[in-house]
Amino acid sequence: MVLTKADTLDYLKNRITKSRIEDLMIVTGKMYGENRKQILADIQSQFKGQTIVVRSSCSNEDSSETSNAGHYDSILDVDADDRDAVCHAVETVFDSYKKDLPDIRNEQVLIQTQTKSIISSGVIFSREIKSGRLYYAISYDEDSTDAVTSGSGGKTIYIARTAESSSLPERWGVLVTAMRELEDIFPEYPLDVEFAVGADLIVTIFQVRPLAACIKKLENPSDYKEDRAKNDRIFGELINKIKQQYQKLSDLLYEKQAILSDMAFWNPAEIIGVNPHPLDFSLYREIITKAAWNQGLTTIGYRVVDGDLMYRVGNKPYISLRKSFLCLMPADLDEDMVKKLLAFYDRKILSDITAHDKIEFEVVFSNYDFTTEDRLQELLEYGFTKGEIQDLSGSLFRLTDHVICNFRQNRMQDIRSLNGLKVHRENIRNNWLMAAKDVNTSIRYFIELIESIKQYGTPKFARQARLAFISKALCRSLSAKGYFTSREIDDFMMSIYTVASEYDSDFQDFAEGRITRAAFDEKYGHLRSGTYDITCETYAEQDFDSSKASETAKKQRQRIERLKHTPLDPEKVEQALSDIGFDVDAKKFVEFLKDSMEEREYFKFEFTKSLSLAIDILINIGEMLNFSKEDMAYLTVDDIIAVYHKPETEIRRIWEQVITENRKAYTDASDLILPDVICNKQQLEYIEMVEARPNFITSEIVTGAVVVLEDEESKRDDAGAVDVADKIVVIPKADPGYDWIFAKGIRGFITKYGGVASHMAIRCAEFNIPAAIGCGDVIYNYVTGLDKLTLDCKNGKILKEE
CATH class of the missing domain: 3.30.470.20 (ATP-grasp fold, B domain)
Known part of the structure; x- marks a missing residue:
């Protein structure tokens, strides 16, 4: 197609039957220069009484090499009867060519009726x-x-x-x-x-x-015509396959059309991404979403729900919203109330899909806080009786009061389990390092580590995560009900000292020579930018540039240290507790708020040490069998367990076949675009990108330069080599492996995926870093194209800056 925009439309005008092209006139620079008056008269005659658009149609546009879309001017809403307006519009478009072309005599301007x-x-x-x-x-x-x-x-x-x-x-x-x-x-x-x-x-x-x-x-542009039909046919088969996959999943969940979310509850899109390798997905499933997700909650009063929480459509991980809703219900609710609540939750999420990463705050009733009674009144509009609402309120109150009052006891039990995880990990680590390396012994160590995590680690982490969420909800509601200002709650969040604060402090000490790299690695060397991703290097394998510990980071650290001595006003807390009726004094209540959030991060930090060791063992197994880390990423946990006790030659033969098959299936499924939320089969081929509602952290307003850390780039570059100091960092997803960012004195933080109570939301609140967590595709794609922006967390806006 070596045609201009105008030539193409003229060519198509009498050839298309499924669409139309407005009446048009083509004017060249030569024509206009030689006979300006006549051209203007012709335009007025042809388009008399109409509104027209004067459009660019430059030879510098619309080639197979570059489109130059929007590069030249086009003028809308021109009154064809207004000669001066027509003249100005035509000359404006021609003049816009001159910035690139010295000779515009053969260039065109296109005049058309404006569509109404x-x-x-x-x-x-x-x-x-x-x-x-x-x-x-x-x-x-x-x-x-x-x-x-x-x-x-x-x-x-x-x-x-x-x-x-x-x-x-x-x-x-x-x-x-x-x-x-x-x-x-x-x-x-x-x-x-x-x-x-x-x-x-x-x-x-x-x-x-x-x-x-x-x-x-x-790959072969000249073959596009021949390949198009074949590629479409193969792709159609893939689409039909995932439709069948979704239907089988709906049948498995006993739902006509299962509602699935990539960010609800255990937010897999944030932790393992939207296109995880088989190993990433299976590790996350095995240690979190297979059983631990519910095991940790039943002991504190939540409902027992059997089976997996996470499923896969194509390569993408999704959470069952039905199971999430059930799991977040108090165990003492009767079945009639459970059914009625499920129907209500379904209606709520379907009426506003953007709430899928905020279900605990905007959809379900999973705990009691200072705004619960206000929120419960909404149920009256959905057919709930006052008696049913009162029963639900009582159930939520008892559950929340119980977890607060018994927090210390539960915490001690969980810490004992976590100590058991540490002991088990160190024993395996020492045995593995000292033993003569062979594949089956290493597979046994891998299996033992995974089982240890499932027994001692993740159920306890799941419980601590739920308690941290309740704490977060209570803090938000204290502000919402006016007991404290947003600023006071922000300052309180900064007083919470998690492992991220400790990392920040230790990194500063390392940067200033107070601790050695070896000491730093002993504590943090297990972290990876992708916690479950075998292809990501650990911190111990990266070359940190300690010279980039910025002055901004030092000032940030000093501010946090000051705020550690500004707790919530105990008199206001006492008044709030008196109003709500919890059976706990102000001191213990504030301890719960702080300690629950600190423990969540600590438990996650500790169980990821065992996970990182398990991944290290897998890497070593791969080396013994001549498989790269990238090869090993295409195995699943089940594939690894299945070959235990087999001869090494047999293991290599089996895995080589499995890796080849899984790699092909993964590559094929990587061609899919899938929605954030699936409600029916049609959404697997018709995907409407809904603009998400970001979760804004703090009430700060900051302006700064943008630095984008995409997944692949972050894997290649060592953490210390990326200059993020005093920048607004933009990243698709972020788990604990990105904690190095917070030691660099960043100005703001934006992610595509993440929830209001997610790991990164807590981190940003802790450091008082303005953030927009979970922006979704539309806003994320917009932000990544900016050089500078204003992050207005107070008013919930992201604004372009020139």
């Missing part, structure tokens, strides 16, 4: 633009015809290329039909099409050009 009664307008790509996946990618707006192309707004939808047009919402069905016709006319390369859909569901085409970004990614 538009319900959606934007751009549709025949491939997903980032990596060329087989989806129609639609960026659209409902208020402006140029919001998407100008970069000022827009929503995003992905539609599998094999989706039936009739199965889509009407406006997108007619658009996809129109797009397929254009692909048949221009079959040689992927397309980038600017469109509008009218109230009459007729599609108007504004522009058709090669999708330069995807052409560059094609």
Whole structure:
């Protein structure tokens, strides 16, 4: 397609039947320069009484190498009867070419009737633009015809290329039909099409050009036409496969259409990512979401729920919302109330999908706090009686009062278990280091470590995590009910001294020569930027640049030290406790708030030491069998356990086959785009990217330069080499392996995934670092394109700065 925008539209005007092109006129620079008056008169004559748009159509646009989309001016809302306005618009567009081209005589300006009664307008790509996946990618707006192309707004939808047009919402069905016709006319390369859909569901085409970004990614661009049908067929088979997978999962969960979330409750998208390798997924499942997630909660009054919490669709991990809802119910609720609450929770989440990473605060009633009675009144609108609400209130109160009053006792039991985990880990570590290395012995040590984590570690961590959540909810509600200001609660959160604070302190000591690298590694060397990811190096394997411990970090540390002596006002706490009726004094209550959050982070830190050792053993097993870390990532825990006691030659043969099969399945499934929340099968081929509601931490407002740490980049670069000091750090997901960030004096923090009570939310609150946790795809993609921004946590905004 060696045509300009105007030439292409002129070529298509009488060839398309599934869409339309507005009346047009093409003017060249030479024509306009030689006969300006006549050209203006012709425009006024052809478009008399109409509103027109004067658009760029430069030879520098729309090639297979570059689109230069939006590079040159286009003028909307021009009155064709106003000669001066038409003249100004045409000359403005021509003048915009001059910044690149010395000679514009052969360049074109396109004049068209401006389309009216538009319900959606934007751009549709025949491939997903980032990596060329087989989806129609639609960026659209409902208020402006140029919001998407100008970069000022827009929503995003992905539609599998094999989706039936009739199965889509009407406006997108007619658009996809129109797009397929254009692909048949221009079959040689992927397309980038600017469109509008009218109230009459007729599609108007504004522009058709090669999708330069995807052409560059094609292995053999000349074969695109021949490969398109074959690739679409194979992709269609993959889509059907995951539809069947989802249906089987729904049947397994005894639901007609299971509601699944990538960030609810145990937020796997934040911890292992949206495309984890088989080993990452299976490790997280084995030690957390297979049983520990519920085992730790039943002992403090929550309902027993059997079986897995996390499942996989394609490569993506999802949490069962139904099981999450059940698990967060007090055990003493009767079955009628359980059924009624489940129906209510389903309605709530379906009415606002953006609450899926906030279910404990905005959907379920899982504990009692200072705002619970206010929140419970909502149930009256959903058919609950006052008696039922009173019963639920009493159940929540008893559970919460019990966990606060028995916190010290539960804590001591859990610490004893954690000590057992430490002893077991050290025994295995010493035996493994001292023993002659052989594969089966090492597999046995790996199995023993995993079983030890499941027995002594993660059920206790699950309990401590729930207690920390209750603490967080109580703190939020103390502010919401006016007992304390947001600032007072922020300062209190900074007084909480977790392992992150300890890490920060120790890193400063290491940077200033007060402790050795060996001493630092002994304590923190097990941490990985991906806690469950075998391909990530540990801190001990990285070269920290201690010279980058910034002055900002030192000041931050000094401020935290000062705030450790500013606890919550005990008189206000006593008043709040008197009002709510908890059977605990102010001192013990504040101890619960602080200690529960500290213990959560400590327990997580300790069990990840055992997990890191298990991963180290797997790496060593791989080396003995001549498998790389990347190869080992395609095994599962079950694959490892299954070969125990087999001869090494047999183990290698089996694993080689498994790795090959799993790698292919993983690669194929990596081509999928999947939603944050799945409610039905259609959402597996029609994915509407809902703009998430970030969880803003602190009430600060900061402005700063943006530094983006993408997953792959973070794996390659050592932690100390990344200059994040005094920057607003943007990252897809972050688990404890990224704690080094907080020792660098960052200005702000933004993540794509994460919940209000997630690990990183607690870290940011502890360090009083303004943060937007869990922004989702739309906001994240916007933010990663900025050089500088303002993070306004007080008003819940992220603003572009020039």
